[in-house]
Amino acid sequence: MADQSIIRITKELSDIQRSSDLSLAVACRDIDVRNVRALIIGPHDAPYEFGFFEFSFKFGKDYPGKSPNVTAVTTNAGRCRFNPNIYASGKVCLSILGTWRGERGEEWSAAQGLESILLSIQSLMSGNPYENEPGFEEANEPADKKNQRDYVQKIRHETLRISVIQRLEDYLGLTPDGQKVVQQTAADQDEADDELVDVDESSLPFEPFKDLCKRRFLWYYDSYLHAIQKAKTEVKDHEPFVRMPFEGSSNSMEGRFNYTDLERRLHNIKAALDAELEQWARAGLEAKANESTVAVNLQHQYEQVVQWFKRQDIPHDLQLEDGNPFVWALTYFGRPMTNLDGGLFKIRLHFSPQFPEEQPRVRFETKIFHHRIALDGTVCYFPNPLRKEDLQSHMEAVFASIEEDDPAYDPRTIVNLEAHNLFWGGPDGKKNYNRRLRRSVQKSLEDY
Structure with a gap:
């Protein structure tokens, strides 16, 4: 008989992976379903906004009768406490995990699971995380208000520095100074791959959220810059963090503000991500020449999409740029009965040699004012x-995404701050948004 805990864990993983929740992601190695990695993307309007917070789950054979062990991974190597309930050591204090005292009915039950734990952790990432500390209600009011502001300010800074910037620099092989870490040559990598043939998969690096974080960084890049500009009006560079009453010497968030440096590092990351597209294109031409599986697949799918356009009678002009199946050049004709009617927009679709593990990056090259299209x-x-x-x-x-006239509100899709605020800014804001969008559509014809 199959292990019931394995069946339960597998189903929960599948349910989250199939869901439309843009703030949660989960993954595990095929060989080890009991060890799960999870990513929570910090909620909008909180100091954790659009940060990438990773957690490790270890499920025992008695699951779901007993809760899993949960550890915060995003702690700057054990040096940063991101919340009164998320310690620098990685301990996550929740009553449902048995790591914190709770009221009757708040303890673990088999009806709960991976998603409910993630949502409970996410609820800790509030706009005022100071209130998670026990005794908050009895705190001294004037000093308490200042502590709340100070705590939010340093969490916002470290969310950007640790959960976003350090993570992306690691993924891209960048130093804080923006220098590229020396990478293996193709020959070195081939030799390393040969040596790893008999190596246990569990000993290899496991970075399940690397591509997701890169793509989300591009979504939220302007929000990160906006947060920095706002924070610069509130704190000065090199001003020290204020220690909170509940923070101890080995379980705290220490440091100094330096938003000027964070802004520079964000620009370096964006430049490196843009440069990746050129690298993909060059590697793609080599893959095409070598008739690699990915190159053949993309060429075949390109031909299928062209036929799909014809069957659906969708006006289009889709070409392979320089005959490269890794770069698709599309002229999009705005469809009738939409706000894009009459527009002509140039779009590039860039594909990685590691597709589909690395997903496409799609960019409008024609400027358009749209709440689902970032400034770049x-x-x-x-x-x-x-x-x-x-x-x-x-x-x-x-x-x-670009044609939908009445989408459901979702703050996790904020990629163009001005357009988003107008689109969701009431009847007058929506009218102004539509005018701005239509002007950009008309200009697309003039510039084509």
Whole structure:
């Protein structure tokens, strides 16, 4: 008989991976389903906003009868306490985990699971995390108000520095000074791969959220810069963090503000991500010459998408840039009965040699004022999670994202701050948004 705990964990992983919740992600190695990694993207309007917070889950054979062990991974190597209930050591204090005292009915039950734990942790990442500290209600009012402000300020800084900037620099092989860490040559990598043939998979690096964080960084880049500009009006560079009453010497958030440096490092990360697209294109031409599996797949899917456009009678001009199946150049014709009607927009779709593990990056090259399109043209869209390797699904999702007139409100899709605020800013704001969008559509014709 199959292990019931394994069946339960596998189902919970699948449910989260299939869900439309843009703030949660989970992954595990195929060989070890009891050890799960989870990512929580910090909520909007909180000092944790759009940060990447990773957690480790270890499930015992008695799960779901007993809760898993949960450890915070994003702690700056054990030096940063991100919340009164999330310690620098990685301990997560929650009553449902048995790591904190709670009221009757707040303890663990088999009805709970991976998602409920993640949502409980996410609820700690509030706009005022200071209130999570026991005794908050009895705190001295004047001093308490100042502590709350000071605590929010330093969490916002460290969210950007540790959870976003350090993480992306590690992924991209960048030093804080923006220098590229020396990478292995292709020959070195081939030799290393040969040596790893008999190595246990569990000994290899496991970075399940690398591509997701890169793509989300591009979504939220302008929000990060906006947060920095706002924070610069509140604190001065090199001003020390204020220690909170509940922080101890080995369980605290220590440091100094330096938003000028964070801004510089954000720019370096953005430049490195842009440079990756050029690297993909060059590697793609080599892969095409070598008739690699990915190159053949992308060429075949390109031909299928062209036929799909014709069958659906969708006006289009889709070409492979320089014959490279890793770079698609699309002229998008705004569809009738939408706010994009009559527009002509140039779009580039860039594909990695590691597709589909690395997902496409889609950018409008024609300027457009749209709440789902960032200032650099990056499109915020959601392909079917079960069809991420199917590029028709990506095209459908891109079109749906930019053509939808009445989407559900979701602050996790904020990629263009001004357009988002107008779109959701009431009737007058929406009218102004539509005028701005239509002007950009008309200009697309003039500039084409």
